[in-house]
Amino acid sequence: MLDILFKNCTIIDPFNRVETKADLLIEGGRITGLERDITPRDGIKTINLQGRWVVPGLVDIHTHLREPGEEYKETILTGLKSAVAGGFTTVCAMPNTRPPNDSASVTRFIIGRARECNLGRVLPVATITKAQKGTELTEFGDLLSAGAVAFSDDGLPVKNSRIMRLALEYALNFDALIISHSEDLELARHGVMNEGRMSTTLGLMGIPNAAEDIQVYRDVRLAETTGARLHIAHVSTKEAVEIIRSAKRRGVRVTCETAPHYFSLTEEAVEGYNTLAKMNPPLRTEEDREAIIEGLRDGTIDCIATDHAPHSTLEKECEFEKAANGIIGLETAVPLGLRLVKKGVLSPMQLVELMTVGPCKVIGLEKGGVRPGELADLTVIDPECAFHVTPQNLCSKSHNSPFLGETLEGRAVITLFEGRCVFDLHGMVS
Template sequence: MKTLIRNGRLIDPSQQLDGQFDLLIEQGQVSQVASGIAAEGVDEVIDASGLLVVPGLVDLHVHLRDPGYEYKEDIVSGTRAAAAGGFTSVACMPNTRPVNDCKAITRYMIQKAKEEGFANVYPIGTISKGQKGESLVEMGDLKNAGCVGFSDDGLNVQDGEVLRHAMEYARGFDMPIIAHSEDDALKAGGVMNEGRVATELGLVGNPWVAEAASVARDLLLAELTGAHLHVCHISTRRSVELIRDAKKRGVRVTCEVTPHHFTLTEEAVRGYDVNAKVGPPLRTADDVAAMKEGLKDGTIDAIATDHAPHHIDDKNVEFNVAAYGLVGLETALPLALRLVEEQVLSLSQLIDCLSCRPARIFRIPRGSLQVGAVADVTLIDPDLEWTVRAAQLQSRGKNTPFDGWQLKGAAVLTLLAGCASYKRKV
C-alpha cells in the first residue's frame, strides 16, 4: 500500500523541516519526503492543500481508566478521542483498578490497544506498590513489559526517602520518574486555588506553595541522584522558576503544562463549575502568563492534556466532593494553536511541544517523519472554526469547561502507521 500526501505544509521539527513537501508512505513507513513526488504506482493520493502535515501528536499524560473504571473511559473510547484530537500516541497513567504496578496490567493495556485501539498506548507504571507510597514496584519487570516511566500520579510520593530510592533505581534502568508534585499537608484539603475567588465562593484554597515546595524537593532529589525527573502539569509561576533554575544547574528535569493551565484562570470556577475543578487547580492570570513564558523560553518542554474523563455522577455533585479532572484530548490542539496567534510559539515550536519533544522525553519511537519512521501523521486545518459540543465528544467523559467555546483549528485526518484512525466529517 502506497499513500502520497501532497500540497501540504510539512512541519517536522525533528528534521528542521517547514515548507511545501510531499510525503510518501509505503507499508506503514515514511519512504520519501521531497517536493514534487510522482504519483505513479501510488494507491491513494491525499491532497493536503491548506493543511499542515506533521508527525502524529504525542500526549505524555492521559487517564484511560482501563482496567477497572471502564464506565468512565476505556482504551477504545480513549484512543478514539486521541485520534480525533490528532494524537497518535498516548502515555497512560497507572491509577486504574487494579493499579498498573505489575507486568500483567501493562501487557493487558498494550495488547488491548493493539487489537482495538485507535492510537499507540504507552503505559506508565506506578512508583510504589498499590500507589501506597511505601515499597517500590519491580521496575525492571515493568520496563521489560513496556512501561515508559514510573509515576504515582494523582498521589504525590510524600516520603522523601522512598522517592530518593525510586529515583536511584529508575536511573539504573534509564527511566524517568514522573512526579505529581504536591505537598498534601500544605494542600490541606484545598479544592481550588487559594485566593480571592476561593474566599468569595467559600471554598477551601490550595496554595501555590503546595506545588512549588514539592517541586523544589523533587528537583533536589533529582540533583542528588542524577535521575531523570519529569514534572507533571505545572501550574504556578514559582514552579516554572524553580525548574528554570534547576535546568541551568544541569539537573535532568523535564516538565509539561496542560492547555487548561495556560488558557483558564481560577475565575472559571465561578458558578461552582465542577468541570473547572482540576488538580492542580486553575491558578491566577499571573500564573497563566508564567506558563506562556516558560513555553516561550523552553523551560517547559511539552504540552500534555492530563485527559481525565469522569462519569456524570462523579461531577454532578457539590463542588467540594466532585471528582478532579477534565477531558482534554479533543480540545488540546485548537487551544494550543492560540499560542501561535499570541506569538508565544511559532508553528514549528508548537509541533515540537506536541509531538517531537514528548516522544524524546519518554523515548517513544515516534514524533518524526524521517525516512524509515513509522508513518504516524496528523493533518491539521489551522483555520477550521468549530464549536465544542460536549455531547459530541468521542471520549466517554463529557466533563469539559470548554463546552460551547468557539475554537479554531483541528485535526482533519489522523494516520496510524499509514492507515486512517480518524477522519473529520466535513
C-alpha cells in the same frame, strides 16, 4: 495499507527540522515521496490539503485511560479514539487505574488491549509504590521488562521524602524516569480550587501555590543529589517554573510538562461553582498563566501533556466540593495550542515540537518524523477548522470539558498510524 497523495501540505517536522510547502506521497502505508510537486498517479487517490499542516503523530505523555476498573468513564478503546481524534498517535497511560498498574500483569494487560484496539500506541506508566500507598517500591525491573516506560504515583504524591529518594536511587539503576505529581498534601488538604481572591469570593477552601512549589523543590533537590531522571507533571505555578528553570541551569536531569488548561484558563473559570473547571493542580491566576506561557516559550517546559482525565456526569454534576478533579483534554489540546501560535507567542514549529519531539525526549521514545522511508505516523491539522465542542462531537466516553459549548478554532482532521488511516473527520481519505 494506505496509498494516497497529499498535495499542498505545510510540512512541519521538528524531528528533521523541516518546515516547508510540499506534496507527500504515501504508498503501502509508507512515505515514498516528499517533494515540491508530485504528479498524481493512476490508482492513487489525490487530496488537496490546501496548505493544512502535516505533522508527526502527536505524543501525549499524560493520559488517564481508566481501564482496568473504571470503564464507565473511558476504556482503552474510547481513549484511543479520543486520542486519534485529537491528533495523538501515542499516549502514555497513567497508572492510577483499579487495580493500579503496579505489577507486570497489569502493564501487559494494557499493552495487550491497546494492540487489540490497533488505533494508536499506548505506553504504560507504572506506579512508584505498591497500590500507590507511598510505602513500598514496585518491582521496577519487572515492570520495565513488561513494557512500562516510566514510574509515577500520579493522582497522589510520594509523601515520604525518604521513599522518594529511594525511588530515584532505584530508578538510577535502570536509568528509568520518575514522574512526580508534586503536591504537599498537608498544605493542599481540604482545598478544592486555587487559594486566592476567587476562593474567598466563592467561599471555597483553597490550595496555595506553595503546595506545588514546595514539593517541586523537594523532588528537584532529590533528583540533584541522586543524579536520577525526574519529570514534573502538570506544572501550574509561576514559582514551579522558576525552580525548574534554575535547576536546569545547574544541570539537574529534570524535565516538565504543563497542560493546555494551565496556559488557557485561570481560576476565573471556576466562577458559578463550575465543576468542569475543577482540577488538581487547580487553575491558577493570570500571573501564573503568563509564567507558564513564558516557560513554554523559553524551553523550560519540555512538553504539553493533556492530563486527559475522564469523569462521568455523576462525578461532575454535584456540589463543587464533592466533584472529581480533572477534565478531558485529548481533543482540545491542538486548538488550545494553536491559540498560542495565533497570538504569536509560539511559532508553529515550537508548538509541534512541544507535542512531538519534546515528549519523545522525556520518555526516550524514538520516532522518525515525516520523511521518506517511514511508515506513516502523522497528523493533518487544519488551523482554521471550526470545532464545536459538544458531547456529539467528542470521541471520549466522558464529556467533562470546560470548553463544552464553545467553538474552538483549528483541530486535527486526519490521523495516520502505522500506515493506516485511524481518523478522518471529513471523510477525505476513505
